[in-house]
Amino acid sequence: MRFLGVTLATFLIFGTSLTFADEADSTIVDDSQELSFHENLSILSPSTNDGLSLSDLLEGAKNNYNLEAKDIAILQAEANKAAAQREFFPTLDGSYSFQDTNNTYRTMQTHTASLRANWEVFSGLKTYNKVRERSSLHRSSIADRANTKEQLFLSVIEQYYGYFSNQAQMISLEQRRKELAANIKRIERLYKAGLTTIDDLESLRAQILTTEHDIANIVLEMERNKLMLSLLTNLEVKDLKRVDIKMPTFNMQKRQDIIALEERAKSITFQAKQVTYLPTIAVSDSFSWNSLGNVTSKPALDELLGGGGAGGGFSFGGSNFMKMSFPPTQNVLGVSVDMRLFDFFNLSKQKEALRYSALQAQKELAYKKNEQEKDEKLYRKSLEIAQAKIKSAEAALKSANISFENVAKRYNSQILNFTDYLQSLSTKFNAETTFIQSLNDYEIEKARYLYYSGQEIEDYIQK
Template sequence: MCIYEHTKGVQVIKLLFLLIFSTQIFASSLLELIEQAQKNDLVEVYKYKLDSTGKAYEATKSSYLPRVDIGAIEQFTSPADSLGAGQIYSAYAEVTAVLIDGFKRENLLEEKEKLNIASKHDLQQIKKDISLEVASIYFNMQIIKADITSLKHSKIQLQEQLHQQQRFFKAKLTTEDNVARIEAAIANTDYQIELKKYAYDEYASKLHTLTNTEIRELKQQNIIEPKDVEAKELDSIKSMQAQVESIGYKAEQLESTNYPTLILSDKYSYYKYGDDGLKKLGIPNVERIESQNVVTLNLSMRLFDFGTASKQKELVLSEQNALFSELIYKKKEVKENIKLALRAIEKAKKLLYASELSQDASNRTYKIVHKKYKARVVDYVNYLDALSNKIEAEAQYNRALGALQISYAKYYYNAGFDIKDYIK
């Protein structure tokens, strides 16, 4: 019998060890979740946009390099005149270069470069947005998880009291309504647990969408308290600034139509003739040209367009002014958000301190009431009230703890930093 009990005990220990070990294997840390989320499909969209703007810049740059064209022409004429040729075959190679275009080239390249810079900042900003969202979900899940644990402990204590009251009822030492009230309290606790579980599952579903990872368990990680952290400009602000500048360069391109354009081309052609009328006439010392090189310098300038270019420029500048006004507003908003984030940290610290005091007081009160209840000095109403206050104090503490971590995350976000760099 002793050997059996010993073997059974060893098996239980092994089972517990495996459960704990497997939980640690499948548990996800905050840093892992953020890194996984920053590889999701939404981030890929911004990567493609960045790639697109980069290629647009390179394509624009290449379009202003000298262009080389080759071609061939085959011409048949019937009937051909007496001096003409019935068949003309030609091949050519042509080099074309834009020498002057009224500064359109420079402004177009600057526009594309600024759009590429804006895309780079958009990519960085979406990663930081995702980091904040993951961190908020993560700490809310931790809060709910702690609440569920507290409620389960409460249920265990209520079940113990229920068994005691049932024994008392059988011994006719208590009434049936006392038993029914504790049963109702247990049922209400079950209801609260299920609500919390559903809320946890909702957050887990959101986290799964962001990370494409099945959330089984969460590893405990915290965010480092921000100390002497100087705020820097947000990537969203930098992106908007680059967009404002790109629109300015777009407006200058419209102005370039009022300046001269100079294009240089050099075309070399080779000809071959069939059914040649000149040869039939037999005119001496007269031959057709078999090869020819033509250099062309084309200068053009628009003198009058009924104000079309200037009106188009005014339209683009209006768009720039609108975006610039939005940029000014966003900068003010960011400054206020940083102030609010600092106040949120101060508030969260005060709430955490208050909740610690409340939890300590409710725990001590519960212990006293619990002893009196066992000694039947106080009734079940006082006991349930003390237990309820204890659970609520624990929940307040958990919420305050999570709120402090979220306030740290929001400060780093509003200060222009990626939260994943400040996780411990």
């Protein structure tokens, strides 16, 4: 009995399968009921060396749909950045139009095609600051993706070690059930001999049924752990192999969510600089081609011109004037300067609003940086406390095993009653569960420290 708790710990740490020998007369429950109960536990399989390790799960988590969505967000930000950079280059536009005019004075058909090159030489620094804004948003999206990955890894680790904590509790309850079942026939014989009351026998049966109920709940929790791991990693999780996380180094790096927020704050500052009263200067060159079709004047035009006749050189119906109005080719080179002179302080208020938005982001950033410093201290302390809990739980387990061994001897000698025996049994199995859970909690605290201190979790995972 003394080393039973240590055996349980060894099983859960190294993945060694543990079996229990059933005594032929260990329970008064008939074979069909016993088989039915174990069939209900068929979804449980002990961890083996063939199961998925933590590194396998984290590798699978890289294919999580949330991460793939973040990858798409990075591509979008990169495209927006490239689009802003291309605003420095000139543009070339082409157009074509056909008009068939029929009014009171004439009928006319025209074809017009044109090419227009435009280059914004100076945009009031708007394009320059737009590129800087889009670059910051691109860097922010990269950092946001990295932070999402670390959060995902942390969730995987919590579910992974949560599974082994539940497994420890399940095995402890199974040991408790077998220990209780082994006493049923003994209590029955004592009851038939008049040496004990029906209360002890029925209490024992009730404890067995309650333990089976608790086992079923723990099996459900283990199944939930595996389903959550499947969701997070896009893997089919059946068996798991337990490994430890390397001891983290105590240093703080800038966390990825802080980097993302920092870059978003910069982007708002650059956005504010795009709101300006500075002038824009552009150079343009337009070349157009006109084709004048059939032009016919109507009598109303002659009357309007005082009978000048359609054949006159300056008649609106004549070709000379129309050719002047629609030259076959034309090239126009121009320089334009645009500047907002007054808009009732509209741009000023826009700029002011963006400055307040940037100031708000800076305050949020300062809070996040301060929060990380506190988090690093908190989770470093949590790691130290988790180590102390392991030592305390180990000592409690040793004491509980020694105590139960003595209580069991006195109970078999009928010195102690069934209530004392049951209390000692519960203390022993609770100590076993607490010890194994403290080992798993210690691993979770390692991962939490790594995340909140800004280090990469994957660097500390054993391959």
